[in-house]
Amino acid sequence: MPAKKARKRALNVGLTIILIGWLAVHYLLIGLYLLPSNAITVLYPEPIQCYVTPFFNQNWRLFAPHPPLVNERYLLQLSLQSDEEADPQLTEWIDFTTTIRNSIWSNPLSPAVTRHRTIEGIFKNYERFIVRQASGEEYEPSPYDVHVNYVFNRLLTVLAEDFYNPQKYHLIAVRGRVVIEEIPPFSESKSLDYVSKELKAFTFDWFSPAIPSMVRIVEE
């Protein structure tokens, strides 16, 4: 009988330790996921994302209000080559997000909502990769980083298709830019004296146009 009791006790203690351990890891990962962007989440996105999605993630800031402090606009620049000219020509910076946002404001149920979320999500993922890359000169891109690059490259290529005539030009390269504008604090939102701060902008590297089967070709 005492042996049976001891076994039961050991089982209870074991299960309690496992449960406490799991809860500790769970709340640590959820905490890291919900905290504003920090060194751990930026440098090690894969384990946190793997655990949190699909059951535990929510990004409404429902329980930890974190209103946006900046507006981001995304721009594109294309390098185009025509058959008639020897040198490729650069387009102006094309602001494609303002048009999409205007569509959303005029109709919150329009397809522009999901289009904008996709573009914003991919840009933000790429921005996080740039931060990781800037963390040290010896930073080695992980397979996830390579993937983030492919998706960003493909997005720029797909978006670029709307801004040139493929019968007249060939797309040589495309690059993106993020323009960051600070949102005035609520107390200053109606003030005529409020002077907005200078815009910040980040320009990314040029990408050669991505083809759909790029990933398969590289992997093979």
Added chain:
Amino acid sequence: MHHRVGASLARIMYGFWFLSYDLQSFEIRHFIWGELGPVTHDMFLRDLKLLGGFSLLTYSSSPLWFEALFFLGIISAILVIAGLFTHISMIFSLTLLWSFHTRNEYILDGGDNIARIIIFFFFS
């Protein structure tokens, strides 16, 4: 009686939620989930390999398979709203919604996940 009314209202709301995904992005479905968008099928498979996840869209990159699942999603959402074959149409809707969510996770907001988790209570 009241709990039945409540459950029916919740079912109808969920049906509209399922339907809203498909209808809102109908015009640009090939950009959001298809080969014309930023996440091609190859990239999607690579994404799953790296981060894990489940989606019926992994089984084929054929546009026919994509369209079949997309329209099956619309039909099952309508059945959920109408209250026809409720159990089976709910399971179909949820599986398809989950599959499309996984195909392009960028379009999700926090509410989607909460709603997805709550839906399991319908089956209990």
